[in-house]
Amino acid sequence: GVNPTRLLERIVSLGACGALPDGGVSRLALTDADAQGRAELLRQMRELDMEIRIDPIGNIFGIHAGVEDAVVMMGSHIDTVSTGGLYDGALGVIAGLEVVACLKDEGIRPRHPVVVAAFTNEEGARYAPDMLGSLVYSGAMDVDDAYRITGCDGSVLGEELRRIGHCGTQSGPRNIHAYVELHIEQGPVLEDQGLNIGIVTGVQGISWTEVTVEGRSAHAGTTPARLRHDAGLAAAYITMGLSDMVAAMGPAQLATVGALTLTPNLVNVVASRAVMTVDLRNPDNTALCAAEAMLAKLMGEAKARYGVNVSHRTLARFEPVPFTPALVDTIEATACQMGLSCMRLYSGAGHDAQMIAPVAPAAMIFVPSVAGISHNIREYTHPDDIMNGANLLLRVVTDQAGL
Amino acid sequence: GVNPTRLLERIVSLGACGALPDGGVSRLALTDADAQGRAELLRQMRELDMEIRIDPIGNIFGIHAGVEDAVVMMGSHIDTVSTGGLYDGALGVIAGLEVVACLKDEGIRPRHPVVVAAFTNEEGARYAPDMLGSLVYSGAMDVDDAYRITGCDGSVLGEELRRIGHCGTQSGPRNIHAYVELHIEQGPVLEDQGLNIGIVTGVQGISWTEVTVEGRSAHAGTTPARLRHDAGLAAAYITMGLSDMVAAMGPAQLATVGALTLTPNLVNVVASRAVMTVDLRNPDNTALCAAEAMLAKLMGEAKARYGVNVSHRTLARFEPVPFTPALVDTIEATACQMGLSCMRLYSGAGHDAQMIAPVAPAAMIFVPSVAGISHNIREYTHPDDIMNGANLLLRVVTDQAGL
Numbered sequence: 001g002v003n004p005t006r007l008l009e010r011i012v013s014l015g016a017c018g019a020l021p022d023g024g025v026s027r028l029a030l031t032d033a034d035a036q037g038r039a040e041l042l043r044q045m046r047e048l049d050m051e052i053r054i055d056p057i058g059n060i061f062g063i064h065a066g067v068e069d070a071v072v073m074m075g076s077h078i079d080t081v082s083t084g085g086l087y088d089g090a091l092g093v094i095a096g097l098e099v100v101a102c103l104k105d106e107g108i109r110p111r112h113p114v115v116v117a118a119f120t121n122e123e124g125a126r127y128a129p130d131m132l133g134s135l136v137y138s139g140a141m142d143v144d145d146a147y148r149i150t151g152c153d154g155s156v157l158g159e160e161l162r163r164i165g166h167c168g169t170q171s172g173p174r175n176i177h178a179y180v181e182l183h184i185e186q187g188p189v190l191e192d193q194g195l196n197i198g199i200v201t202g203v204q205g206i207s208w209t210e211v212t213v214e215g216r217s218a219h220a221g222t223t224p225a226r227l228r229h230d231a232g233l234a235a236a237y238i239t240m241g242l243s244d245m246v247a248a249m250g251p252a253q254l255a256t257v258g259a260l261t262l263t264p265n266l267v268n269v270v271a272s273r274a275v276m277t278v279d280l281r282n283p284d285n286t287a288l289c290a291a292e293a294m295l296a297k298l299m300g301e302a303k304a305r306y307g308v309n310v311s312h313r314t315l316a317r318f319e320p321v322p323f324t325p326a327l328v329d330t331i332e333a334t335a336c337q338m339g340l341s342c343m344r345l346y347s348g349a350g351h352d353a354q355m356i357a358p359v360a361p362a363a364m365i366f367v368p369s370v371a372g373i374s375h376n377i378r379e380y381t382h383p384d385d386i387m388n389g390a391n392l393l394l395r396v397v398t399d400q401a402g403l
Numbered sequence: 404g405v406n407p408t409r410l411l412e413r414i415v416s417l418g419a420c421g422a423l424p425d426g427g428v429s430r431l432a433l434t435d436a437d438a439q440g441r442a443e444l445l446r447q448m449r450e451l452d453m454e455i456r457i458d459p460i461g462n463i464f465g466i467h468a469g470v471e472d473a474v475v476m477m478g479s480h481i482d483t484v485s486t487g488g489l490y491d492g493a494l495g496v497i498a499g500l501e502v503v504a505c506l507k508d509e510g511i512r513p514r515h516p517v518v519v520a521a522f523t524n525e526e527g528a529r530y531a532p533d534m535l536g537s538l539v540y541s542g543a544m545d546v547d548d549a550y551r552i553t554g555c556d557g558s559v560l561g562e563e564l565r566r567i568g569h570c571g572t573q574s575g576p577r578n579i580h581a582y583v584e585l586h587i588e589q590g591p592v593l594e595d596q597g598l599n600i601g602i603v604t605g606v607q608g609i610s611w612t613e614v615t616v617e618g619r620s621a622h623a624g625t626t627p628a629r630l631r632h633d634a635g636l637a638a639a640y641i642t643m644g645l646s647d648m649v650a651a652m653g654p655a656q657l658a659t660v661g662a663l664t665l666t667p668n669l670v671n672v673v674a675s676r677a678v679m680t681v682d683l684r685n686p687d688n689t690a691l692c693a694a695e696a697m698l699a700k701l702m703g704e705a706k707a708r709y710g711v712n713v714s715h716r717t718l719a720r721f722e723p724v725p726f727t728p729a730l731v732d733t734i735e736a737t738a739c740q741m742g743l744s745c746m747r748l749y750s751g752a753g754h755d756a757q758m759i760a761p762v763a764p765a766a767m768i769f770v771p772s773v774a775g776i777s778h779n780i781r782e783y784t785h786p787d788d789i790m791n792g793a794n795l796l797l798r799v800v801t802d803q804a805g806l
């Protein structure tokens with residue numbers, strides 16, 4: 001089985017990179033903190049004598065050699081949001097290293113090489129879309145298009161990738177026998193149900209839109225309400241409309257306005273411009289399309305009501321992704337054999353596994369998140385749960401890799 | 404009469420300080436651009452052989468000597484919002500210099516010294532409250548309290564004042580015979596009515612509040628709506644509630660949410676914090692108090708509906724200020740004698756004159772703003788209107804100063 005001390009120590013060492021004063025981490029993709037995290041990851045991989053490859057989008061692959069071409073891949077990401085915890089992403093990568101450490105302990109050279117991948121910019125918090133590194137790796141996005149993406153801070157992805165020295169020239173493994181990702185649930189279901197493990201059957205659909213409202217700056221003390229073109233008020237209208245939509249569509253539909261920036265952003269000036277993000281999610285693509293139609297309707301209403309111009313661009317759009325049924329079944333059976341209590345569930349968060357699923361067998365294992373809290377510095381998963389997840393990962397991967 | 408070319412050239416020279424690429428100016432108080440504007444103003448005052456005094460809050464006084472102690476003061480401000488025009492504030496100061504130039508042309512040493520004042524941070528866009536320099540000058544705010552004010556960009560007023568070298572050691576004139584401020588209307592009324600001049604009877608009440616909403620950062624894809632503590636949604640709720648209030652209270656009540664900042668401001672993170680400004684105005688103080696009560700009610704509702712904490716602090720609170728009736732009458736009579744069409748009106752914007760009014764006779768002259776646009780780079784006032792206003796100012800001031 002996995003070594004708890006060794007596994008937790010690795011998590012803590014990685015968590016020191018970009019650590020925040022009150023706990024948690026900020027390791028936005030391709031920032032200096034991410035570069036530190038990457039250096040720490042490479043150090044840990046070298047310690048395990050893994051062959052390291054970095055591809056042109058900065059995905060890091062650590063390879064424990066086998067005899068065949070097709071690899072068994074574990075993976076996730078080490079970038080975080082700016083109010084992130086120690087486990088989101090990091091767990092899947094670090095647990096992968098622990099699996100390799102176990103294979104080494106026992107002197108096992110598996111049939112299929114065992115690979116640990118850390119994909120670039122999974123969070124999408126700095127550069128949209130999310131899951132960008134795995135998207136490029138899977139061939140669904142051109143790397144040159146990725147290089148041109150402008151981040152929420154105005155930085156350009158390709159420049160930042162080169163700046164931190166992670167624009168690699170190698171290719172990741174091309175032939176994937178199976179991809180298994182261990183991740184914290186980031187939601188409240190497993191804890192609510194008192195279960196050890198979530199068997200993830202798929203990921204819900206994700207739709208990200210950036211909405212830009214153009215109004216007219218005006219004096220707050222002299223401009224009558226009827227003569228205003230208030231971009232901030234139009235943004236508030238859209239925000240409230242989405243909240244009403246969620247109430248009407250029921251709990252399967254989520255809508256979040258996480259980012260909003262007003263210009264000139266001064267107390268006595270009616271805002272001339274508002275740029276806001278809208279994150280819509282639903283496990284059902286038809287319902288998600290209906291939510292997108294509602295957003296379009298709200299943009300039209302805002303335009304008419306507030307005399308503003310409203311434009312938008314899609315930052316990310318992923319349909320719901322089902323994981324590979326046979327691999328899901330195998331993971332569930334293995335968990336049962338190990339005496340772990342589990343249930344099948346759908347993922348609310350996007351994951352790298354969903355980008356691998358169209359090109360290779362892929363599935364995921366969830367472990368509970370305390371109070372369902374994630375993207376928050378108080379994100380936490382109990383060591384027992386981490387061990388359960390890592391041991392399940394070890395068993396599934398050794399089974400898949402073959403002796 | 405005033406010299407049009409000389410007056411317009413002075414406006415253009417000042418407008419070059421902090422000029423924006425697409426027109427207009429950004430000369431936020433005590434920034435480098437403001438420092439450039441102040442240097443240009445001092446240059447123009449020296450050219451007119453005026454005695455210059457800078458007081459501890461950075462107010463600049465240019466004095467054209469007379470024989471008595473009590474002064475006739477003209478004044479306004481040269482700071483702007485970050486999307487400002489060339490006329491808001493600048494006109495009152497520059498027209499004052501033109502009045503002095505006319506006195507010099509005619510070799511007049513008036514009975515009362517004629518003073519041109521440029522008050523610090525009138526806009527309030529960088530440091531709240533607005534009209535801060537005239538407020539301190541009038542004795543209604545302690546200068547040491549003013550030094551400690553933190554600006555919207557995190558800067559501290561006293562440090563910035565020292566940094567640009569405008570923390571003076573002199574006192575402004577203590578004894579004011581009359582204060583007359585020429586300003587652009589910044590609203591649409593005079594243009595609508597086809598009139599030359601607005602005789603300003605007072606300034607409406609101004610209430611500025613900073614509202615801070617504390618929620619909880621959470622994952623946008625995994626956190627059910629009912630478990631969220633969404634600071635951004637609560638801010639949108641308050642914003643819409645204020646807009647509904649304005650619709651219910653009628654056109655005399657204004658409400659503006661000009662500034663709003665979300666934390667962490669990322670697409671897939673429910674906002675943990677929102678800081679917003681609320682600018683409420685009404686010519687009737689009782690009605691303004693009712694609007695403030697409605698804001699308090701909305702904050703309470705937001706707290707209950709969204710499970711957030713809501714705190715607030717007052718950034719500025721000024722009751723409606725009536726100008727000195729005798730001086731208002733004099734200005735109106737003079738305008739009529741000069742054949743200028745005029746009407747009495749109330750000011751929607753705050754002005755330095757309102758801080759002088761409690762301590763000395765004070766009144767204002769408005770000239771039309773094209774389309775009522777202000778706090779916008781397209782702010783414009785026709786040269787003819789500028790000349791009408793400056794000539795009326797010249798006549799009123801020479802009458803008040805005495806020969």
Ligand SMILES: NC(=O)NCCC(=O)O
Nearest residue numbers: 122123130349350624671
């Ligand atoms: N796992 C995770 O937090 N992914 C970030 C992408 C998203 O779901 O917003």
Ligand SMILES: NC(=O)NCCC(=O)O
Nearest residue numbers: 221268525526533752753
């Ligand atoms: N005149 C002017 O724009 N004053 C700024 C203060 C305010 O009214 O907001």
